[in-house]
Amino acid sequence: AQTVTQSQPEMSVQEAETVTLSCTYDTSESNYYLFWYKQPPSRQMILVIRQEAYKQQNATENRFSVNFQKAAKSFSLKISDSQLGDTAMYFCAFMKYRAGGGNKLTFGTGTQLKVEL
Amino acid sequence: EPEVTQTPSHQVTQMGQEVILRCVPISNHLYFYWYRQILGQKVEFLVSFYNNEISEKSEIFDDQFSVERPDGSNFTLKIRSTKLEDSAMYFCASRPTSGGSYEQYFGPGTRLTVT
Numbered sequence: 525a526q527t528v529t530q531s532q533p534e535m536s537v538q539e540a541e542t543v544t545l546s547c548t549y550d551t552s553e554s555n556y557y558l559f560w561y562k563q564p565p566s567r568q569m570i571l572v573i574r575q576e577a578y579k580q581q582n583a584t585e586n587r588f589s590v591n592f593q594k595a596a597k598s599f600s601l602k603i604s605d606s607q608l609g610d611t612a613m614y615f616c617a618f619m620k621y622r623a624g625g626g627n628k629l630t631f632g633t634g635t636q637l638k639v640e641l
Numbered sequence: 642e643p644e645v646t647q648t649p650s651h652q653v654t655q656m657g658q659e660v661i662l663r664c665v666p667i668s669n670h671l672y673f674y675w676y677r678q679i680l681g682q683k684v685e686f687l688v689s690f691y692n693n694e695i696s697e698k699s700e701i702f703d704d705q706f707s708v709e710r711p712d713g714s715n716f717t718l719k720i721r722s723t724k725l726e727d728s729a730m731y732f733c734a735s736r737p738t739s740g741g742s743y744e745q746y747f748g749p750g751t752r753l754t755v756t
Contacts, residue, residue: 628686
């Protein structure tokens with residue numbers, strides 16, 4: 525079974541600064557996907573960024589980027605130029621590739637990020 | 642932009658009652674999921690559904706739970722006899738068959754409160 529670990533329950537950052545959220549995972553699979561989801565106070569789950577394990581290049585989406593270290597099974601999220609609207613719970617998630625269906629997400633316990641003025 | 646919708650947004654029920662949570666996935670999606678999140682805890686997988694049958698379920702998804710796609714648009718989660726510990730946020734998600742991104746699109750959730 526896969527496990528996802530987020531070791532930082534809470535973090536804070538000043539507006540416009542950069543913050544990095546950590547995530548490690550454990551799997552014996554070679555083909556999988558990793559995601560970061562954001563959950564603001566509304567509790568809606570919003571996809572921030574995704575990374576395919578077979579791609580060596582780190583994914584980027586505007587101010588969000590990842591540092592994917594496959595050998596170390598590490599998948600950290602960097603938020604640049606932090607904004608007040610980035611305040612949310614961030615979940616790291618793992619998905620094993622499985623042809624034909626299923627493909628459940630396994631989530632970490634989350635990191636509560638607070639962006640301060 | 643198409644989105645997953647869920648109704649109701651909040652449901653209060655008494656222990657032992659049956660509840661049905663409804664979801665309308667994005668129209669061209671064919672894989673459907675239910676997850677739950679007990680307050681303050683992580684999101685947990687319940688069940689995945691494809692081609693009118695369950696493709697995978699977790700240990701949480703016992704005989705008290707069932708899923709159904711009664712028509713071409715709705716996807717429902719039924720809890721037959723609710724327990725206090727079923728109180729949680731329930732999220733529906735869907736994803737397209739093709740495209741390769743394997744991204745799951747989540748609905749806004751239904752908050753279930755069992756008293």
